[in-house]
Amino acid sequence: MTLITNNPKIERFPSNEVMLDLIDLKKVYPTPKGDYVVLENLNLQIKKEEFITIIGHSGCGKTTMLSMMAGLNEISGGKISVLGTSIKGPGPDRGVIFQAPSLMPWLTTMENVMLGVKKVYPHASKKQKEDICKYYLHKVGMESSFHKRASDISQGEQQRVGIARAFAIKPKVLLLDEPFGMLDSLTRGQLQDVLIDVWNKEKITAVMITHDVDEAIFLADRVVMMTSGPRAKIGDVLPIEFERPRTRKAILEHDDYYKYRKHLIDFLEH
Amino acid sequence: MKDSIIRVIKFIGLGFLEPLIRLINKEEPKKNIKEVFRKIVAPIASVFIFVGLWQLGSTALYNIEADYKIEATLKSQGEAEAQKVKECMESGDPSCQPNTLPSPAQVYASYLTLLKDHKTIAADKKAFKEKTFELNKKRVKQGKSIITYTGRPSFVDQIKTSLKTVFAGFLLALFIAVPIGIVIGLSSTLRGSINWVIQILKPVSPVVWLLLVFMIVKTLTKNSEGDSAFIISFISVGLCSMWATLVNTAMGVASVNTDYINVAKILRLRPMQKIFKVILPASLPLIFTGLRITLSVAWMVLIAIELLAQSPGLGSFVWEEFQNGAMDSNSKIIVAMFIIGMIGFALDRIMLFIQNLISFEKETI
Structure with a gap:
């Protein structure tokens, strides 16, 4: 080798x-x-x-x-x-995950992921888009806090959402x-x-x-x-x-x- | 139960009562007694000290004024007259009291007088309304204008007028300053090119704004009937107070965290989406700080502007009392001063409350 x-x-x-x-x-x-x-x-x-x-x-x-x-x-x-x-x-x-989680603190975890999903799947129904967000948030272990504001979760959790957001835009x-x-x-x-x-x-x-x-x-x-x-x-x-x-x-x-x-x-x- | 009460009082800005509630619940008595002293007893004590100093000061001024008055009478009219003046003063007859800084008790008495006055006028108004109700109905049918109450406004009416003016002025400032602030915050070219206007106009005194507005509005309202004094004063208030919001909005928009902007870039948000989803929410704390300053400036300049524009309100109340020179005028002015201060404080609290409600950053100053 x-x-x-x-x-x-x-x-x-x-x-x-x-x-x-x-x-x-x-x-x-x-x-x-x-x-x-x-x-x-x-x-x-x-x-x-x-x-x-x-x-x-x-x-x-x-x-x-x-x-x-x-x-x-x-x-x-x-x-x-x-x-x-x-x-x-x-x-x-090209999705990016920054060193700082850089989620929008005024949005919930779900809305943060949704921001990108809406852009990439403009023709999907609301339910479909929500399912995509939920799928990725679930994947990163954030299934229990879809509706928590980004400013209310720990930095580790924020970065999890950051990962979900990056992957969700495929x-x-x-x-x-x-x-x-x-x-x-x-x-x-x-x-x-x-x-x-x-x-x-x-x-x-x-x-x-x-x-x-x-x-x-x-x-x-x-x-x-x-x-x-x-x-x-x-x-x-x-x-x-x-x-x-x-x-x-x-x-x-x-x-x-x-x-x-x-x-x-x-x-x-x- | 206790925790929810504490949450509520904190939310409405009465957080200082927290240790008292905890004390009633027998929670850490030692620490909470200290806190009660620090947050409740000490501030109340300071109020007493303030009133005491005021009492001392007004007594001292009263004595100087009284001595001078007796001396003057003695010189011009002889001893017998001077003695009379002295006795009259000591008897407490309001007609011969020296005119100076009123004592706290006098101010409180004036406050009660003003309230009583308000009740009389309100009752008067109500009676007038009932009396003219039928007549007005007829007049409306006949196409004539209705008869309105034209009596003297009470102190409370003046407060209402002032609040109306300041609110109109504040809204004007909001609708001018926030959009312009956003636009110049977004474009550094625009910011550079009109910066001079802002820098020059910002320090202009309220009086000059009033005169400028007066020049314009007077011409524009030549052919129309209407309350031009109100229009002039609210526009002046708006123009004087909008600068804080303008500058803060522009700064807030221009200094949005680059991470958020990068996220917007990567997601290729359209300009409008970028503004409404990212830039505006991110700059909301600074915009609100600006709006709070604007409201307090608006309230502050309002008094001066009403005073000059002869438009009804607290400012003209103060001015009329000063011109009036009646026995209790001075204490009425002090009453107005406290009312103005307290309303200003309340307005700021309301803004803080709204800010905490809609903004993601919590501020408690």
Whole structure:
């Protein structure tokens, strides 16, 4: 088993397998002291139904890259395409889960999910739309609080609703920006399970930023490591070859787990 | 039971009674006695201290004024007259009391007089209505205008008129400032381009607004009959007070959490959906803060504007009493002052109540 692909840029997939394609991506922020190049020559292909986690040092440009994929941040050079079409701005084909739950605090959990569902299923009946919302809220374990205001539930619960909202719009790609970074480790574990559970059923492509090496290994098909900025790019890609569905216990007991972990930590420490 | 009572009193802004209710229920007596003292006894004590200081102050002023009056009489009319004035003052005859800051007791007496006055006038009005009821019916049939009561308004009528004016002015401010605030909050170009108008007009004094409105309304209502004093005063009140709402709305709309905006972008909400589902609810707390300031400013400038515009209301009541110079005028003015203050306070509480009812953020200031 090869743990290390020596030059990740060379690794190309057949185009019909690729969901997201980042080609020579560049991001420049103009500053008073001249242009600051955050990302340069960044190439990455993400396959359909693949779960990718991205790790790298703080400030290396991970979030910038993700928000560019979401269409919330302008692209300075290169391009990003979804199924071969380059993106222009944000859209419901790419769902995003932010670090802060960012639910509308004045709406109930149901109404928060409904906001997206209405947009994606404009012709469904009210009952059908409600059923969709309920289905996803149920999936994330929020079946007992459909009508609670978002401001009245805990942060962990809010993030659960955030997950439901993102999945309910049936995106092709799900982009997650450190979604569990603000949560305590117990809640984080629970939500990882919820996320992977829903993802298993929906089979969509997921790209997730994380700081947590264990989380990265547990969730991912491939862990993408970014070099430190400025001019950050993909430093290395580590395929995680555990069988799915995975359980945390089985993975912790697996011999390869520590090899993966060592590989990631070595990368981050050098 | 107890908890629901506490919830209700907190909701209507009487939260200070909470420790008393807990104490009656024999809950943590030590802590709650302290709380009762802090939240109920101490504030009541401060009222007594305030009234006491007022009493002292008014006595001191009374003495200065009385001494001066006796001295003046002594100089101009001799000792015998001065002695008479002194005796007259000591007897408490209202006709020879010096005119100065009234004492709390005098103010309270005036308050009772005003109430009694109101009852007389109200009874008068009722009698007039009954008397003219049949006649008015006939006149309506004949196509003539009905006869209305034209007597002097009572103090309570003045309060009602003032409330009506301030409410009309507040609504005007609301309907002008909130939409404009939203529009300029949404567009930074627009905000930049009309910022100067706001910055220049915001500090303009109520008096000048009144004159401006007067110029315009006077011309516009040349050919129509109607209550132009009311129109002038409510428009002026609206124009003076709307700036807080305008600025707060614009700021609230412009500073909506970017996460919410991003969610709206990802869901590709249409502009109208974005405004009504995301931006407006998110900026509601700030809009309401603006509206609260607007209402209190409206109430404050109303008195000055009524006073100048000669439109009926508390302001003209105060002014007439001041011009009147009767014995109890000063204490009536102080009564009006307290009433104005208390109504202002009540209006603010009502706004806070509505704000808590519809907004997702709870504010308790």
